[in-house]
Amino acid sequence: MALERTAYTSYSACGIPYWIAGDVAEGEDLVARDPARHRAMGVDLRTGATATGVDLGRREVTYRDAVGEHSESYDQLLVATGAQATVPEWARGADGEVYAGVGPVKNLDDGADWLDRLTDRPHQRVVIAGGSYIGVEMAEAAVRRGHRVTVLTRSRVLRNLEPELSRLIADTMRAAGVEVVEDSEVQGLAMKSDGRVGEVTTVRGTTYPCDLVVLALGVTPVTDFLNGTSLAGQELPMGESGGLRPDPRGALADGVWAAGDCCETRHRLTGEWIYQPLGTHANKQGRAAGENAAGGSLAFGGVVGTAITRFAAAGPIADQHYLEISRTGLSLAAAADAGLDAEGLLTEGTTTSGYLPEAEPIAVHVVAERGTRRLLGAQMVGGHGAGKRIDAVAAALWGGMSVDDLAWMDLAYAPPFATAWEVVQVAARRLAERM
Amino acid sequence: MALERTAYTSYSACGIPYWIAGDVAEGEDLVARDPARHRAMGVDLRTGATATGVDLGRREVTYRDAVGEHSESYDQLLVATGAQATVPEWARGADGEVYAGVGPVKNLDDGADWLDRLTDRPHQRVVIAGGSYIGVEMAEAAVRRGHRVTVLTRSRVLRNLEPELSRLIADTMRAAGVEVVEDSEVQGLAMKSDGRVGEVTTVRGTTYPCDLVVLALGVTPVTDFLNGTSLAGQELPMGESGGLRPDPRGALADGVWAAGDCCETRHRLTGEWIYQPLGTHANKQGRAAGENAAGGSLAFGGVVGTAITRFAAAGPIADQHYLEISRTGLSLAAAADAGLDAEGLLTEGTTTSGYLPEAEPIAVHVVAERGTRRLLGAQMVGGHGAGKRIDAVAAALWGGMSVDDLAWMDLAYAPPFATAWEVVQVAARRLAERM
Numbered sequence: 024m025a026l027e028r029t030a031y032t033s034y035s036a037c038g039i040p041y042w043i044a045g046d047v048a049e050g051e052d053l054v055a056r057d058p059a060r061h062r063a064m065g066v067d068l069r070t071g072a073t074a075t076g077v078d079l080g081r082r083e084v085t086y087r088d089a090v091g092e093h094s095e096s097y098d099q100l101l102v103a104t105g106a107q108a109t110v111p112e113w114a115r116g117a118d119g120e121v122y123a124g125v126g127p128v129k130n131l132d133d134g135a136d137w138l139d140r141l142t143d144r145p146h147q148r149v150v151i152a153g154g155s156y157i158g159v160e161m162a163e164a165a166v167r168r169g170h171r172v173t174v175l176t177r178s179r180v181l182r183n184l185e186p187e188l189s190r191l192i193a194d195t196m197r198a199a200g201v202e203v204v205e206d207s208e209v210q211g212l213a214m215k216s217d218g219r220v221g222e223v224t225t226v227r228g229t230t231y232p233c234d235l236v237v238l239a240l241g242v243t244p245v246t247d248f249l250n251g252t253s254l255a256g257q258e259l260p261m262g263e264s265g266g267l268r269p270d271p272r273g274a275l276a277d278g279v280w281a282a283g284d285c286c287e288t289r290h291r292l293t294g295e296w297i298y299q300p301l302g303t304h305a306n307k308q309g310r311a312a313g314e315n316a317a318g319g320s321l322a323f324g325g326v327v328g329t330a331i332t333r334f335a336a337a338g339p340i341a342d343q344h345y346l347e348i349s350r351t352g353l354s355l356a357a358a359a360d361a362g363l364d365a366e367g368l369l370t371e372g373t374t375t376s377g378y379l380p381e382a383e384p385i386a387v388h389v390v391a392e393r394g395t396r397r398l399l400g401a402q403m404v405g406g407h408g409a410g411k412r413i414d415a416v417a418a419a420l421w422g423g424m425s426v427d428d429l430a431w432m433d434l435a436y437a438p439p440f441a442t443a444w445e446v447v448q449v450a451a452r453r454l455a456e457r458m
Numbered sequence: 459m460a461l462e463r464t465a466y467t468s469y470s471a472c473g474i475p476y477w478i479a480g481d482v483a484e485g486e487d488l489v490a491r492d493p494a495r496h497r498a499m500g501v502d503l504r505t506g507a508t509a510t511g512v513d514l515g516r517r518e519v520t521y522r523d524a525v526g527e528h529s530e531s532y533d534q535l536l537v538a539t540g541a542q543a544t545v546p547e548w549a550r551g552a553d554g555e556v557y558a559g560v561g562p563v564k565n566l567d568d569g570a571d572w573l574d575r576l577t578d579r580p581h582q583r584v585v586i587a588g589g590s591y592i593g594v595e596m597a598e599a600a601v602r603r604g605h606r607v608t609v610l611t612r613s614r615v616l617r618n619l620e621p622e623l624s625r626l627i628a629d630t631m632r633a634a635g636v637e638v639v640e641d642s643e644v645q646g647l648a649m650k651s652d653g654r655v656g657e658v659t660t661v662r663g664t665t666y667p668c669d670l671v672v673l674a675l676g677v678t679p680v681t682d683f684l685n686g687t688s689l690a691g692q693e694l695p696m697g698e699s700g701g702l703r704p705d706p707r708g709a710l711a712d713g714v715w716a717a718g719d720c721c722e723t724r725h726r727l728t729g730e731w732i733y734q735p736l737g738t739h740a741n742k743q744g745r746a747a748g749e750n751a752a753g754g755s756l757a758f759g760g761v762v763g764t765a766i767t768r769f770a771a772a773g774p775i776a777d778q779h780y781l782e783i784s785r786t787g788l789s790l791a792a793a794a795d796a797g798l799d800a801e802g803l804l805t806e807g808t809t810t811s812g813y814l815p816e817a818e819p820i821a822v823h824v825v826a827e828r829g830t831r832r833l834l835g836a837q838m839v840g841g842h843g844a845g846k847r848i849d850a851v852a853a854a855l856w857g858g859m860s861v862d863d864l865a866w867m868d869l870a871y872a873p874p875f876a877t878a879w880e881v882v883q884v885a886a887r888r889l890a891e892r893m
Contacts (some may be wrong), residue, residue, distance in 0.1 A: 038811055038873045052813040156872075291868075302878045303871035324866050331870035339816045339874060340775070349870050376473055378487040381774045408846065411876070414869045415849035421867040422857030431759050432856040433726075434849045435766035435784050436738035437591075438473045439774060441846070443737045 024095060025061070026072040026086050028104075031131050032058050037302050039134040040160035043141060044167045046339070050131050050138075074104065079254035079279060099278050099316040102249070102267060103309060106242035106284035106300045108133075113211045114238055122212060124220040127238040128157055137164075140235055145169030150223045150231055152209040153239030154180040156332045159192070159348075161237045162201050166336045173202040173231055175209055175223065181332075185354055185388045187369050188404045192334060192346060199336030199344035204229075212236065242300055244285040254279070262287045264298035271322040273312025280316050282308035289325035292353055292399060292420065293361045299326060327352050327420040328400070331410045342383060347410030351417040352400025355390055364393045368454040372446030374408040376438035385409040387450040389416075391426035393458055398426045401447065408440070412447050426455045459530060460496070461507040461521050463539075466566050467493050472737050474569040475595035478576060479602045481774070485566050485573075509539065514689035514714060534713050534751040537684070537702060538744060541677035541719035541735045543568075548646045549673055557647060559655040562673040563592055572599075575670055580604030585658045585666055587644040588674030589615040591767045594627070594783075596672045597636050601771050608637040608666055610644055610658065616767075620789055620823045622804050623839045627769065627781060634771035634779035639664075647671065677735055679720040689714070697722045699733035706757040708747025715751050717743035724760035727788055727834060727855065728796045734761060762787050762855040763835070766845045777818060782845030786852040787835025790825055799828045803889040807881030809843040811873035820844040822885040824851075826861035828893055833861045836882065843875070847882055861890045 025032075033056040041047055051057075061068045072088045077100065085094045108127030115121055124140065127133055141147070141164065149165045151158045154176025165172045174180065174196065179189040180203060193203045208226045215221035223231045244266040252259055254276045260268040266287035273280045283305035287296040304326060311321040329351040336344035358365035367390040373382040383406020390399040401416040403409055419429050430451035436443055444452070460467075468491040476482055486492075496503045507523045512535065520529045543562030550556055559575065562568055576582070576599065584600045586593045589611025600607045609615065609631065614624040615638060628638045643661045650656035658666045679701040684694055689711045695703040701722035708715045719735035721743060739761060746756040764786040771779035793800035802825040808817040818841020825834040836851040838844055854864050865886035871878055879887070 035811060035813070035873060035878065037871075037878075038813060041814060041873055046815055047813050301871065303869075303876075303880070306878045307866060322866070324863075326868045329868045329870045331872045331875050333872070333874055335874075339814075347875075351868070351870070376470060378470070378473060378482050379476060379774075380481055408843065411843065411846060411870060412849065414847065414880075415853045417868050417870065418850045418853035418859075418864075419857065421863060422854065422859050424853070424857050428759075428856060429853075431742060431757070433761045433764045433786070433852050434738075435764045435786070435846055435852065436472075436736065437766045437768070438470065438476055439768055439770075440766050440782075441738075443470065443472075443741045445738070445849075 024067040024069065026074050026084070027068065027070045028073040029130060029132070030058070030070050032056060032061055032068065032070070034131055035302065036129065039128055039131070040157065040164045042134050043128075043137045043161070044164035050134055053131065075248050077249060077252050079252055079276060082278065099280065101312055101316055102246075102275070102279070102281040102285055103283045104245040104248075104285045106244050108238060108242050109240040110238055111240065113209065114236070122214065122220050123218055124234060125212065125236040125238065128161055129242065137237070141165060141168045141170065146171060147234040148232060149173070149235045149237065150175060150233040151237040151239055152223070153177075153241070154182065154203070154205075155239050155241060156181070156330065158237070158239035159196075159332055159334050161239055162196060163334050163336065165237075166199055166201060167338060172200070173204065173233070175204050175207045175225060175231070177206070177208040179205045181348065183354060183357070184348070184350060184402050185367065185369070188348075188386060188388060188402050191386060191404050192348060195344055195346050196334060199334075242284065244298065244300070246285050262296050262298065266298045268296055269308075269312065271311070271324060272315045272320070273308060273323065274315065280312040282312040291325045291327050295361070297326075297328070299328065301330065327417055329413060329417045331413060333410065342406055345406060346404055347406065347408075348404050349410040349413035350400070350402040351413050352398070352420045353390060354400060354402065358390055358392070358399050363399065365390050365399055366393055366454065366458060368450065368457065370446065370450035370453055372442060372449060374406050374446075375440060376442055379438055381407070381439065383407055383409070385446055387446055389426065389429070389447075389450045389454045391454055391458060396425045396427060396455070396458060398424055398429055398451075401450070403447070415447060426451050426458065430455050459502040459504065461509050461519070462503065462505045463508040464565060464567070465493070465505050467491060467496055467503065467505070469566055470737065471564065474563055474566070475592065475599045477569050478563075478572045478596070479599035485569055488566065510683050512684060512687050514687055514711060517713065534715065536747055536751055537681075537710070537714070537716040537720055538718045539680040539683075539720045541679050543673060543677050544675040545673055546675065548644065549671070557649065557655050558653055559669060560647065560671040560673065563596055564677065572672070576600060576603045576605060581606060582669040583667060584608070584670045584672065585610060585668040586672040586674055587658070588612075588676070589617065589638070589640075590674050590676060591616070591765065593672070593674035594631075594767055594769050596674060597631060598769050598771065600672075601634055601636060602773060607635070608639065608668070610639050610642045610660060610666070612641070612643040614640045616783065618789060618792070619783070619785060619837050620802065620804070623783075623821060623823060623837050626821060626839050627783060630779055630781050631769060634769075677719065679733065679735070681720050697731050697733065701733045703731055704743075704747065706746070706759060707750045707755070708743060708758065709750065715747040717747040726760045726762050730796070732761075732763070734763065736765065762852055764848060764852045766848060768845065777841055780841060781839055782841065782843075783839050784845040784848035785835070785837040786848050787833070787855045788825060789835060789837065793825055793827070793834050798834065800825050800834055801828055801889065801893055803885065803892065805881065805885035805888055807877060807884055809841050809881075810875060811877055814873055816842070816874065818842055818844070820881055822881055824861065824864070824882075824885045824889045826889055826893060831860045831862060831890070831893060833859055833864055833886075836885070838882070850882060861886050861893065865890050
């Protein structure tokens, strides 16, 4: 039996900004398997059913639906409750409801709301609160829909990137007409006489008139219903983020499993637990936990912190105001936080041989550990073909390789794909020469 | 002092087909450093100077130029004589000269010849002898220039790919109007009354009328001038291909170094020497050998057999008849030749999330070793963004990782860049499940 709070199953949350931007015809196109399909596959799926508690000793889960409270026994329990968007107090009225024209971008209902708000009425003033991945992606969607966009971000755009790369991204967004305001945290909203949002105020006291406010302030794991739950006196392993900490098989306790955005993941480079909700991790964890709950033996080996996005003010093909953005491993700051003696270097190059018309700029930042020469991470920002270059570095990190390995390994070269010294390898080589 | 047979230095031979196709304005754009630049950097560069022999005991090299024979002593000798295109007997007349309208695509003079032959006179019948990388690239160039192209290949197009992938490529080339004839080796040419080539005959006796014949039959290392050369009774290490076999530092013997297309390279997976001339290897080997000859300590760690190319009948942007093609490691056949018990699997997917308009098909073939589960190789053919995905696999091979590592590692996911299970990882996972 599967309990699902919403009416939807198995959809691509990451695809919602592209649906809003106009690249996806129907919200249904984002659905990999709808409830009917799951049921046809033999799953006793209950939608509109919210898990409210678990008794691990009695192997019983309680849930609430439109009818009332129920309980159900289980042999194996898989917790896959995902994450919920952060909606701060200032976004809600006295009635606790989120103000009209304000909302996050988390599920299909949110997507439908934003699609409705942003289509057919261009030139609205859209404030995006937050410069995270979803903030950048929603800036693209709103710009492509013809709106006037302001991004207010607490520190800087994509702040887990190196400052130089954040700056490149902010510069491109600004060139595309997006107002990017850094060090600027939203503190409150003011309503217009029609009850819709009309103004945003930041902690610095600056005000921004607006028609719509996108909440791009991150997500938190949905695990409250497990608070205080224990088995034989042992509480379920949970981090400070509220994310569960299953073992590599996905197990939390005997007969209890967890997967997806309700979980933390183990960072392979630091050994530490981090909260990095991401569709691809959820898919992998879900496969491992599901197989193992059914007697299998798969292991989810953790993460190295890989992520990718883009900002494409004129859509995916045009190269004007187009940036691919990716990262893996540790930034210099993250390495320092982990107590590592790290060095980093930014290198600029081109995505293809420079003499070809399709060559686009790319900036690559590589970080390695002094002494051991261990590769610690890389980040890149550039034109078409830049972003997925991160995968070679992610693979090298997965295997614990050195900055020298990255500099000298056998990556693919032909003029339409790279320079004879691939830019990632130039970056690694230059860093290696300094160390 | 540097001796160079031609008038050119440091140019991108790999870029020549794109110059011919019209993507590069001037042949000079392919030159990274011209003779004047090298001289300004302090190199005593002699162009038009062909090395003819070496006396390793006396540390003396002989060379021939327009004036005559010379000899020069050295402290350190770096052999970087490169490769020459294979020009078979049937391509030459009784006078030993290559027939008019026939030629290879190796150096800038060849490029200028082909540019001249293929521009301003469209609809010529161009036969390409050979279905290698350069054959596919010249097919693109000739199609884009508006010619009628026939590729005659001894076995199949890009025969070191798996047969299924060769077939995909041949199908796309055919859809773009290229006549691809497999199992078809050229045996002879017939001339028209004006002395230009008019017909090609294959070993099967089939004839193909033509105006031009591209020789895309591979290259061989230029090392003849070292035949019989020895130091203290030891000959320089040389493989059956005629390629030199320097150690990882680039050393052949005391004070003698080698780098580039005149060398074989060590395959990291099999430990065997292979001849794989490629600009990126040459660059890396040259850097290591050059630094080391000057007292440095760099190592070239060998190759894993990575290569990439494309066929783009309508240029780089359009997605009609557009294929990116890449490979790394061992094919199933190469693994069997190396005595490995390997299994392979072909998986089809998309380059981005399937619901985005920019999604293009991609086919990925992965090979791993039974028992050890060691990853052995991968090949891919697909649309924009397909080709450089090979780098993650190349990195995994470089680090000796398993098929499970590839399936579960943390590669970059967002809808415009990959499916939630990246297609390369779906391929690896499916193969892992079978093993």
